[in-house]
Amino acid sequence: MSDREVTHETLMRYLDGELPPEERRAVEARAEHSTELRRELTLYRALHEDLAGLSFDRRTARESVWGQVNRRLARPIGWLLLAAGTVAWLVYAVYTFVSSEAPPWEKLGTGAVVIGILILLASVIYERYREILTDPYRHVER
Amino acid sequence: MQPEVERELVRKCRAGDTKFYEPIVRAYEPQGLRLALGMMGNSDDARDALQEAFVKAFQSLGRFDTTKAFGPWFFQILRNQCRDLLRRRKSRFQVEVVGDGLLDGRRDTGPRSAERSRSRGEAQRLLWRGLETLQPEQREVIVLKELQGLRYQEIASILEIPEGTVASRLYHARRALKDALDALGATYP
Numbered sequence: 508m509s510d511r512e513v514t515h516e517t518l519m520r521y522l523d524g525e526l527p528p529e530e531r532r533a534v535e536a537r538a539e540h541s542t543e544l545r546r547e548l549t550l551y552r553a554l555h556e557d558l559a560g561l562s563f564d565r566r567t568a569r570e571s572v573w574g575q576v577n578r579r580l581a582r583p584i585g586w587l588l589l590a591a592g593t594v595a596w597l598v599y600a601v602y603t604f605v606s607s608e609a610p611p612w613e614k615l616g617t618g619a620v621v622i623g624i625l626i627l628l629a630s631v632i633y634e635r636y637r638e639i640l641t642d643p644y645r646h647v648e649r
Numbered sequence: 650m651q652p653e654v655e656r657e658l659v660r661k662c663r664a665g666d667t668k669f670y671e672p673i674v675r676a677y678e679p680q681g682l683r684l685a686l687g688m689m690g691n692s693d694d695a696r697d698a699l700q701e702a703f704v705k706a707f708q709s710l711g712r713f714d715t716t717k718a719f720g721p722w723f724f725q726i727l728r729n730q731c732r733d734l735l736r737r738r739k740s741r742f743q744v745e746v747v748g749d750g751l752l753d754g755r756r757d758t759g760p761r762s763a764e765r766s767r768s769r770g771e772a773q774r775l776l777w778r779g780l781e782t783l784q785p786e787q788r789e790v791i792v793l794k795e796l797q798g799l800r801y802q803e804i805a806s807i808l809e810i811p812e813g814t815v816a817s818r819l820y821h822a823r824r825a826l827k828d829a830l831d832a833l834g835a836t837y838p
Binding site for chain 2 (some may be wrong): 515551555574
């Protein structure tokens with residue numbers, strides 16, 4: 508290596524301790540005869556030292572993200588349990604209502620009210636979903 | 650964390666038990682935070698990216714090769730998360746990370762410590778400003794090498810590029826950083 512230029516890649520590998528001993532010695536031998544190479548080595552070493560001393564605001568590390576991560580991971584289980592429980596209760600309620608001895612007009616009236624509410628709820632949710640898809644400000648955060 | 654302990658924890662997490670994920674999160678959080686801060690430049694975005702990356706990693710554990718270390722795989726997810734966040738929010742690297750205290754707890758309490766702290770703070774602010782001017786791919790290679798202290802092989806696996814490209818990208822990134830610092834009035838040899 509001593510009789511040709513030290514490439515950028517070799518220079519970086521040398522500085523970062525990624526060269527085998529033989530190639531390291533070759534770079535050092537080359538540096539002894541090249542002012543330009545010595546200047547480059549000094550520059551990158553200075554940069555490396557400054558970057559190694561770079562610090563962050565200690566407030567950043569004050570609180571672990573584990574709490575938020577755990578909540579996010581537990582949320583699907585919560586939704587699943589909520590959905591399963593709601594379905595079970597609804598099935599039981601419908602069965603109790605249908606098998607009750609209430610007069611047919613009462614069953615029809617109550618059934619219409621419940622179905623009406625469900626249809627309205629579903630249409631509002633669908634409308635909101637369509638709005639979200641075309642909302643130009645959906646990525647804007649507070 | 651011992652590799653066999655980590656493997657066992659990952660195996661239990663794969664079964665869906667989140668409580669075994671906590672030691673993994675706590676073990677990789679400091680390094681992950683440094684990477685995210687270096688990539689994003691401010692603590693709010695860095696914490697968002699870190700949190701999202703841990704959630705994604707947990708959800709993708711089924712695809713994780715347990716014969717390998719969790720760290721490089723996780724940092725790859727985190728790096729992609731930081732890039733996505735920068736792209737999606739159309740935000741940019743924004744320096745807000747330098748404060749009066751140091752993350753690693755090295756506090757200067759000797760004589761004339763206030764003066765030294767002030768000049769060190771100025772130097773750090775200048776460095777962060779320099780990093781701010783770099784392209785994201787230049788900044789990430791600097792962060793992985795200088796702030797994380799990773800080997801070329803590890804950086805190559807995180808960035809999914811050959812080791813030779815890591816070296817050449819580092820050269821151009823350091824060169825660009827030096828030019829930026831020159832423009833900001835810092836004196837380098």
